[in-house]
Amino acid sequence: xxxxxxxxxxxxxxxxxxxxxxxxxxxxxxxxxxxxxxxxxxxxxxxxxxxxxxxxxxxxxxxxxxxxxxxxxxxxxxxxxxxxxxxxxxxxxxxxxxxxxxxxxxxxxxxxxxxxxxxxxxxxxxxxxxxxxxxxxxxxxxxxxxxxxxxxxxxxxxxxxxxxxxxxxxxxxxxxxxxxxxxxxxxxxxxxxxxxxxxxxxxxxxxxxxxxxxxxxxxxxxxxxxxxxxxxxxxxxxxxxxxxxxxxxxxxxxxxxxxxxxxxxxxxxxxxxxxxxxxxxxxxxxxxxxxxxxxx
Amino acid sequence: xxxxxxxxxxxxxxxxxxxxxxxxxxxxxxxxxxxxxxxxxxxxxxxxxxxxxxxxxxxxxxxxxxxxxxxxxxxxxxxxxxxxxxxxxxxxxxxxxxxxxxxxxxxxxxxxxxxxxxxxxxxxxxxxxxxxxxxxxxxxxxxxxxxxxxxxxxxxxxxxxxxxxxxxxxxxxxxxxxxxxxxxxxxxxxxxxxxxxxxxxxxxxxxxxxxxxxxxxxxxxxxxxxxxxxxxxxxxxxxxxxxxxxxxxxxxxxxxxxxxxxxxxxxxxxxxxxxxxxxxxxxxxxxxx
Amino acid sequence: xxxxxxxxxxxxxxxxxxxxxxxxxxxxxxxxxxxxxxxxxxxxxxxxxxxxxxxxxxxxxxxxxxxxxxxxxxxxxxxxxxxxxxxxxxxxxxxxxxxxxxxxxxxxxxxxxxxxxxxxxxxxxxxxxxxxxxxxxxxxxxxxxxxxxxxxxxxxxxxxxxxxxxxxxxxxxxxxxxxxxxxxxxxxxxxxxxxxxxxxxxxxxxxxxxxxxxxxxxxxxxxxxxxxxxxxxxxxxxxxxxxxxxxxxxxxxxxxx
Ligand SMILES: Nc1ncnc2c1ncn2[C@@H]1O[C@H](COP(=O)(O)OP(=O)(O)OP(=O)(O)O)[C@@H](O)[C@H]1O
Ligand SMILES: [Mg+2]
Numbered sequence: 114x115x116x117x118x119x120x121x122x123x124x125x126x127x128x129x130x131x132x133x134x135x136x137x138x139x140x141x142x143x144x145x146x147x148x149x150x151x152x153x154x155x156x157x158x159x160x161x162x163x164x165x166x167x168x169x170x171x172x173x174x175x176x177x178x179x180x181x182x183x184x185x186x187x188x189x190x191x192x193x194x195x196x197x198x199x200x201x202x203x204x205x206x207x208x209x210x211x212x213x214x215x216x217x218x219x220x221x222x223x224x225x226x227x228x229x230x231x232x233x234x235x236x237x238x239x240x241x242x243x244x245x246x247x248x249x250x251x252x253x254x255x256x257x258x259x260x261x262x263x264x265x266x267x268x269x270x271x272x273x274x275x276x277x278x279x280x281x282x283x284x285x286x287x288x289x290x291x292x293x294x295x296x297x298x299x300x301x302x303x304x305x306x307x308x309x310x311x312x313x314x315x316x317x318x319x320x321x322x323x324x325x326x327x328x329x330x331x332x333x334x335x336x337x338x339x340x341x342x343x344x345x346x347x348x349x350x351x352x353x354x355x356x357x358x359x360x361x362x363x364x365x366x367x368x369x370x371x372x373x374x375x376x377x378x379x380x381x382x383x384x385x386x387x388x389x390x391x392x393x394x395x396x397x398x399x400x401x402x403x404x405x406x407x408x409x
Numbered sequence: 410x411x412x413x414x415x416x417x418x419x420x421x422x423x424x425x426x427x428x429x430x431x432x433x434x435x436x437x438x439x440x441x442x443x444x445x446x447x448x449x450x451x452x453x454x455x456x457x458x459x460x461x462x463x464x465x466x467x468x469x470x471x472x473x474x475x476x477x478x479x480x481x482x483x484x485x486x487x488x489x490x491x492x493x494x495x496x497x498x499x500x501x502x503x504x505x506x507x508x509x510x511x512x513x514x515x516x517x518x519x520x521x522x523x524x525x526x527x528x529x530x531x532x533x534x535x536x537x538x539x540x541x542x543x544x545x546x547x548x549x550x551x552x553x554x555x556x557x558x559x560x561x562x563x564x565x566x567x568x569x570x571x572x573x574x575x576x577x578x579x580x581x582x583x584x585x586x587x588x589x590x591x592x593x594x595x596x597x598x599x600x601x602x603x604x605x606x607x608x609x610x611x612x613x614x615x616x617x618x619x620x621x622x623x624x625x626x627x628x629x630x631x632x633x634x635x636x637x638x639x640x641x642x643x644x645x646x647x648x649x650x651x652x653x654x655x656x657x658x659x660x661x662x663x664x665x666x667x668x669x670x671x672x673x674x675x676x677x678x679x680x681x682x683x684x685x686x687x688x689x690x691x692x693x694x695x696x697x698x
Numbered sequence: 699x700x701x702x703x704x705x706x707x708x709x710x711x712x713x714x715x716x717x718x719x720x721x722x723x724x725x726x727x728x729x730x731x732x733x734x735x736x737x738x739x740x741x742x743x744x745x746x747x748x749x750x751x752x753x754x755x756x757x758x759x760x761x762x763x764x765x766x767x768x769x770x771x772x773x774x775x776x777x778x779x780x781x782x783x784x785x786x787x788x789x790x791x792x793x794x795x796x797x798x799x800x801x802x803x804x805x806x807x808x809x810x811x812x813x814x815x816x817x818x819x820x821x822x823x824x825x826x827x828x829x830x831x832x833x834x835x836x837x838x839x840x841x842x843x844x845x846x847x848x849x850x851x852x853x854x855x856x857x858x859x860x861x862x863x864x865x866x867x868x869x870x871x872x873x874x875x876x877x878x879x880x881x882x883x884x885x886x887x888x889x890x891x892x893x894x895x896x897x898x899x900x901x902x903x904x905x906x907x908x909x910x911x912x913x914x915x916x917x918x919x920x921x922x923x924x925x926x927x928x929x930x931x932x933x934x935x936x937x938x939x940x941x942x943x944x945x946x947x948x949x950x951x952x953x954x955x
Pocket of ligand 2: 740741742783
């Protein structure tokens, strides 16, 4: 029983990182209807940049975290400028955008490999406090609590930002109908660039938290979360921010539950992808999707 | 002659991989040319490879029979998966096939018959270079002729506009299923030949990133004509060797060049490198502009 | 029965009743007009006839086939071709290829003879190509054979779409505003084409807002308004019908000439 509870709590922690990653992922899809497969590479670079700042530049983590997020956001701007903006007018932009984002993912990963090397690296000892609590037989570390708090507050801020502010409304307007947004006097290109900045900064933040949680960073760590992130945003409904958050938590929980029930970690991902496959067949618009139908 | 043999001794395995990759890229091209983005072809190759390996290891099937078994198994799985999945469009189809691919890969990791994560070892080493290229030539010819057939015209029309295609009498759903199964069978054949080339197959040989590589071969080479995927596969498979020959040894640089080529092609040559050769089309565009 | 029979066809989209109890008959070998103000349900009716939409209720029959039971590609196979109001050509194909793509139900193009390079395959390809060229000539596009369809002018695209529909060898042709956006001269060419097709025995159901075009071409006209049939009759009868005048004056004002 305690073990199960412990597992559930662990699932909550990792699920919140998945959710944070997926929120950025789904944000771009909601606005552009394009899948940004370079998101995972930016996730990796975010983590590695933070590590570099802490380890080599000697910046404290509290400062390194926002700096690395901004750096990831700037990479997002670059990504938009190089890989997405030139394709937007093309009739096959959904497809070609997918491909060019794969190209950028490869280039980013090559950069990570070249700059930081192929080995796995970790944050120096003492970067984060290692306090732990024992509550009713369950172990919780201060780091875990910090991760959940940071992830949750970023997601809450984003939700409020999209829902309440003028810029947030503009982002939604562009997502609904680009041409109408232009007519309303919205600077569509600016909004899209800004969306990429926010999305990538969140992806970078997820990368830092992921690196802290497992205390292990590699240039290809984005690969494992890439597929999970896709699964999460489909689960939650493409373009839906609350869907991505819930999907992330559900995915994290399903992983640990599978492990707890089957007793091995072998089937962990298989169950998750089987569920994803089933959901696509039963309800392609996802659990909280907009169900947008495009009539012929 | 001597030089040639020497060349083959050094680069033989690259030459073989080019052939296999080109065959896999062609298998993806069948669905791509109909406008369906499938990321499941690596998984079909896995089905073909593991089936062929198991048939020859466990049941002592001869080479051709085990290849045929692998091809048919992949086709069958393609049919079963294809029927429900093909209602989906665009990225949703891609995601569903991707999820299917992951399930297949993870099944291979977890099952006993497939040898788990260490894979299947001891598969008879029968496939040779000339066999690969003979099959590749046959497949390329088949695809070129398929394009001129009724099915081929239907597939290209569907890519352009499904609604208009159905109003011209093209049975869109049926054709999609047929294309999906043909692609799956070609991938299964390639997977089987690979199994018999390599002595050892592991689930890693058939993961998501292999599926993405197949897509990249098609995009870089061009999806509109039969030699496009072959061109892309040959170029990108040989590139690491060429770069090594040119003195570039750092892995990141090779990877970066790969990404850069893909980026430049998608930005400036949307029909792939093959469009540089296809003069007929481009001159028609100019005449119309 | 070679007549096209439409019986009590209704269709709604959510709360919108696009068609309500629509019934009329199209006699074989005639040009039948379908007119009505914007949003009257004309396109919806053509979509239902061609199998792209299913009716909420009602039945349609043509040559002993119950159209409401057929999918779009089956409708095409029994000889009903259509064009689209918002032109749906294949943008990355040349004019010739567009028309060749339309030969799907009138060709065999079997794979086996092609794999073995049999002369029969080559003969068929040559034959189909010649037929496609003739079709392009018939709509006056023989000088644009290798142009990509997206590089054509608006009127040329409409004519190419008609050529593509004709290459199905249809006995019934459904045209959704075939001369919209065309210059007067170009529209006259299309009118002549439709007349000659009709003389050859083809049945044509024609949606058009251009009144003089409809009145001069059609032997009978059905008027739709808010999804209901106002009247069906000869051009003279329709012109005299008080409800028709009211429908046009009351909603969209003067119908554009
Ligand atoms: N796919 C759809 N979903 C919802 N409503 C639809 C759909 N298609 C048509 N409608 C509605 O049905 C009604 C009839 O539309 P339809 O396009 O058939 O009119 P029309 O007579 O062709 O008009 P026009 O002359 O403008 O082409 C309209 O109110 C339209 O908004
Ligand atoms: Mg209409």
